[in-house]
Amino acid sequence: MSVTMDRTAEDVRKGRDPGLRHRLAERGVDRQLALLIPAVLFIVLLFVYPFLYGLQLSFAPKAGGPLASYTAFFSDPYQRNTIWLTLRLALPAALVNVLASVPIAYRMRGNFRGKRLLTIILVVPITLGTVLTAQGLLNFLGPAGWFNKVLMSVGLVSSPAHLVQNYWGVLFSLIITGFPFAFLLILSYLSGIDPTLEQAAATLGADWKQRFRWITLPLLAPGLATTFCLAFVLAFSVFPSAVLVGNPAGETRVLSLAAYQAAYEVYDYSLASAIAMVMGAVELIVIGLVLLWRSRLYTGSTGGKG
């Protein structure tokens, strides 16, 4: 970079025009950027174009004005409530996953025997996928499942507790599938924090509460925000488990289900696109709020690199 700059400075002094290619190279545009072309082409063709197509489709309903699909969605309480039902599932699931990961990851920062094994066990739920989780929850938490049997033989409940085919079943499935991701991310953020910072604080007499509150937490907070966003995205797009362990006609009729039904059961692609756009907008609003809060935090190096 500095070489090109020197050369152009010399060129300018001698009154020579460096030429268009040279001037572009000075700003970072040269032939090496061609490596980016396949990826950009791909993202435009398979993501940007379909997205704009869907956006245009959502304003072109079968009947009525350009906003008919959106008014159809927002005026029908059965459709409108799906926003609230989705948020009611996704926000607690993401919060639980992030908040539960912090103390566990905090305990597991250092090196101890069996750490790798424990990490693998905690990460196993990624392999389960939504469908096996759903099947397992139906078997395990169902009225004749082991969980209810234990509760009943201990005497905590007299009749089987209803834990599946409703809100709780979907929430449990979101926690089981979402926790490993949140945990892995938080663990990596925590191990990215330079341990000598905490050791320095300990030398100055800070106990673990003070060290956590004033050293680790401020350095971890941006990572927490990112993890929350990713956990929220994962929980927000809940679809199979809402059908399989939830009550898809009632309390777990989430946005993605409404969009799917509009597209493949009613064949109203305009309404389906409108719901998809509403879904994207709601999600981006939540993420935007979290990132806005994140931008007020410390965003420098955590001392981990190097």
Place this chain on the structure above:
Amino acid sequence: MAATIATTVPARPRRRLVASPGAWLIWGVVAFFLINLFGVVGSVLVSSFGTKWFGTWLPEGFTTSWYSAAWREFGLFDVVSVTLRISLLVVVISVLIGVPAAYVLARRTFPGKKVIYLAFLLPILMPPITYGIPLATVLYKFGFAGHAAGVVMANLVPSVPFVILTMTPFIEQINPSIEAAARMCGAGVRALFLRVLGPLLVPGMLAAAILVLVRTVGMFELTFLTAGPDSQTLVVVLYYSMSAAGIRAQQSVDAMAVIYTSTMLVLLVTALRFVNPTQLVARAKETPEP
């Protein structure tokens, strides 16, 4: 202050066996999570081997016949081979597209970089259904959906950005002066990539490839929206067999779920051998042993 340190440091010459109440609580929560996880997995596993299981602790007897039944009924050989073919295609294409892009994005600054970066970030941030439904509509319009090609294209949308994000830290770890030296010795872009960067990036590419493989085998929504009858992957077949409950025996679905999970487990454990997940964000200094 110095006095307190002097008293506390010798007081802990080695690790205490008795942990604090907070530690007990945390390990208790972990244990509770793991017990329930084993319950969830175990109940499927036991059920897939069980003969008849109504309201008792364990089934009346054990059998492996559900596995052969599932294998026959669902035509699992075809399904597994379709799944692997689609996933491998997605892996190869996304690595081929993603790695050069990741290299440029990690090393260079140029006008419009932020916009391009955002465009690559959005498919990961958006729920799959949000872009999946318009994408499926477009793919149907051009006749790709309903075949393996459409499924591969749909699955590439989150995979390419994922490769880019995974590869970036690996590329940043390579010292730029190595490339500068190669350029000085007369290597062109092709030689630079094939003979200098390629070998150095093999661990990163393996990591990205395996993670994409795990994600694609597990990806439900996009495959569900674009698959035709001959291009359904294992997850989608599993979903259909579960949501059409009553047609097939519960245990046979369980057996298939176990087959699916063991496939995924093998993939993930292989992945974890190559990637240390905690290194994806930042490399930490190891705590010096006292």
